[in-house]
Amino acid sequence: MTSSDPHAPHCHNVPGDKSAVQPDKKRLVSRLNRIEGQVRGIARMVDEDRYCVDILTQLGAIRAALDGVAMQLLENHANGCVAKAIGAGNGEDAIAELMDVVRKLKS
Amino acid sequence: MTSSDPHAPHCHNVPGDKSAVQPDKKRLVSRLNRIEGQVRGIARMVDEDRYCVDILTQLGAIRAALDGVAMQLLENHANGCVAKAIGAGNGEDAIAELMDVVRKLKS
Amino acid sequence: MTSSDPHAPHCHNVPGDKSAVQPDKKRLVSRLNRIEGQVRGIARMVDEDRYCVDILTQLGAIRAALDGVAMQLLENHANGCVAKAIGAGNGEDAIAELMDVVRKLKS
Amino acid sequence: MTSSDPHAPHCHNVPGDKSAVQPDKKRLVSRLNRIEGQVRGIARMVDEDRYCVDILTQLGAIRAALDGVAMQLLENHANGCVAKAIGAGNGEDAIAELMDVVRKLKS
Numbered sequence: 384m385t386s387s388d389p390h391a392p393h394c395h396n397v398p399g400d401k402s403a404v405q406p407d408k409k410r411l412v413s414r415l416n417r418i419e420g421q422v423r424g425i426a427r428m429v430d431e432d433r434y435c436v437d438i439l440t441q442l443g444a445i446r447a448a449l450d451g452v453a454m455q456l457l458e459n460h461a462n463g464c465v466a467k468a469i470g471a472g473n474g475e476d477a478i479a480e481l482m483d484v485v486r487k488l489k490s
Numbered sequence: 491m492t493s494s495d496p497h498a499p500h501c502h503n504v505p506g507d508k509s510a511v512q513p514d515k516k517r518l519v520s521r522l523n524r525i526e527g528q529v530r531g532i533a534r535m536v537d538e539d540r541y542c543v544d545i546l547t548q549l550g551a552i553r554a555a556l557d558g559v560a561m562q563l564l565e566n567h568a569n570g571c572v573a574k575a576i577g578a579g580n581g582e583d584a585i586a587e588l589m590d591v592v593r594k595l596k597s
Numbered sequence: 598m599t600s601s602d603p604h605a606p607h608c609h610n611v612p613g614d615k616s617a618v619q620p621d622k623k624r625l626v627s628r629l630n631r632i633e634g635q636v637r638g639i640a641r642m643v644d645e646d647r648y649c650v651d652i653l654t655q656l657g658a659i660r661a662a663l664d665g666v667a668m669q670l671l672e673n674h675a676n677g678c679v680a681k682a683i684g685a686g687n688g689e690d691a692i693a694e695l696m697d698v699v700r701k702l703k704s
Numbered sequence: 705m706t707s708s709d710p711h712a713p714h715c716h717n718v719p720g721d722k723s724a725v726q727p728d729k730k731r732l733v734s735r736l737n738r739i740e741g742q743v744r745g746i747a748r749m750v751d752e753d754r755y756c757v758d759i760l761t762q763l764g765a766i767r768a769a770l771d772g773v774a775m776q777l778l779e780n781h782a783n784g785c786v787a788k789a790i791g792a793g794n795g796e797d798a799i800a801e802l803m804d805v806v807r808k809l810k811s
Contacts, residue, residue: 387541392542401541404780408536415533422529425559428524429515434508436569436591442560442596446553452532453549454807460542469790475738479783481564487550488774561700567691577684585675592699593668606756615755622750629747636743639773640736643729648722649713649781650805656774657808658765666746666765675754698757701764 391463405459414452421445453488460484499571512566521559528552560595567591605677619673628666635659667702674698712784726780735773742766774809781805 389396405411422445426440463480468477498515500511529552535545568588588592607618619625635657661679675695682691714725723729726732743766749759791796 384492393790394718395542396722401544402539404539405536405542408539411536412533415529415536417543417567419526419529419533422522422556426519426526429512429522429563432509432511434503435510435512435571436560436561436587437508439560439563439567440594441554442563446556446595449529449549449553449556453546453553454547454810456536456542457548457806458803460546461803462806464542466790466795466799469787469795474787474790475783478787480543482782484546485778487547488553489771489810490501557703561703565696565697567688568696573683573688573692576688578678580678581680581683585680589672589675592671596664596668596703602798610755617756618753619750620758622753625750627741629750633740633743634738634748635733636740636770640733640740643726643732643736643777646718646725646729648725649724649726649785650778650801651722651782653774653777653805654808656770656777658718658768660809663743663763663770665766667760667767670750670760671761674760674762678796695756697765698760701761704768 391466392459394464394467396464396468402483403460403464405456406418406463407455411452411455414448419444419449452471457484457488498573499566501571501574503571503575506555509572510567512563513570514562514566518559518562521555525555527561528555564591564595604679606673608677608678609682610682617674619670619677620677621669621673625666625669628662632659632666635662653678671698671702712787713780715785715788717785717789724781724785726777728776728780729782732773732776735769739766739769739773742769778805778809 392406394463397428421441425438425441425445428441463475467483468474499513502509530549532545532548532552534546571583572581572588575581606620611617635655639652639655639659642655679688679695680690682688713727716723746759746762746766748761756789786795786798786802789795
């Protein structure tokens with residue numbers, strides 16, 4: 384089931400040795416590189432005495448971009464690692480861990 | 491009033507020529523530099539196939555750090571540019587602009 | 598300035614005796630009455646064993662409605678009480694209080 | 705597995721006929737009743753011309769209480785309906801639905 388889902392990361396989930404190959408790794412890394420550049424741009428705006436509201440508007444855009452990456456990773460995780468754990472009979476722990484992350488991201 | 495507030499940015503707010511010298515400029519820039527490094531770290535984590543939940547936890551920390559910078563800039567703006575605009579009789583526009591930013595940051 | 602703004606509440610802001618007549622009082626109260634009814638509807642949904650996802654979707658709608666009321670009150674406050682305080686030379690305290698509320702609503 | 709989890713709702717999830725008995729139904733309903741009363745209190749505060757900031761502070765508390773109920777329902781759902789769907793081989797749909805709700809609640 385999960386192996387045929389192109390959106391699912393390839394999960395390796397042994398206690399003490401967890402890893403996940405994101406299916407859209409290249410695109411995720413390039414989104415993060417762009418966000419990194421945007422944060423650098425904010426630092427420059429502050430340094431160049433740009434108007435507060437312009438900086439804050441830009442900060443709002445970065446926040447939205449970061450949240451987009453987080454949602455993508457969360458979905459990858461749910462479709463991949465959680466689904467795999469369920470198949471292996473470790474669904475309860477995986478779901479508890481998932482809820483834990485959701486709680487952290489919400490606040 | 492505002493000139494004696496050490497937390498207020500030095501505001502220059504002529505239509506078409508707005509700028510603001512943040513009072514805590516150095517500290518703000520170094521916080522943003524640190525966040526930039528953290529975003530780079532996230533890209534590396536994705537690239538190195540790190541476990542999704544570890545990446546998401548780190549993303550949550552970056553988001554909180556960005557929100558902290560945004561709140562600081564918002565307070566600087568309110569104590570500086572808004573207060574100054576009020577003194578100059580342009581309070582209404584300044585408050586409308588402030589509310590606009592608050593709305594953007596909330597979502 | 599503020600007296601001509603139909604969106605500004607009529608503010609009475611003496612330490613120990615603060616009040617504010619909301620300009621859109623009737624509409625605000627009826628929005629809140631509707632939200633009250635929606636919350637009662639949620640309790641009924643739980644009691645009638647409705648499907649979790651349907652309840653959660655409805656909870657999301659209530660949250661958005663509450664946030665809408667909060668933003669309206671925040672804008673009324675900014676345009677009314679804060680603007681009036683500024684006119685009376687108490688702008689700094691009013692802005693500090695405003696930022697305090699914004700911080701509370703953001704989290 | 706799920707049947708022994710006291711936090712899991714008793715799920716009935718046939719297309720077109722979905723329901724869920726919340727394990728902590730009584731407590732959830734009484735939390736919602738309390739929130740309903742708090743919303744009624746907000747309407748009264750507006751009607752009695754209470755100070756905006758006091759109303760907004762109270763609105764923040766209600767929002768937190770609603771979010772608490774939402775997180776509880778989300779966890780019940782994950783531990784119950786999602787876990788059950790997984791056991792029945794419908795894990796993928798259940799996880800897609802779960803992520804959908806998480807996305808709605810986040811914004």
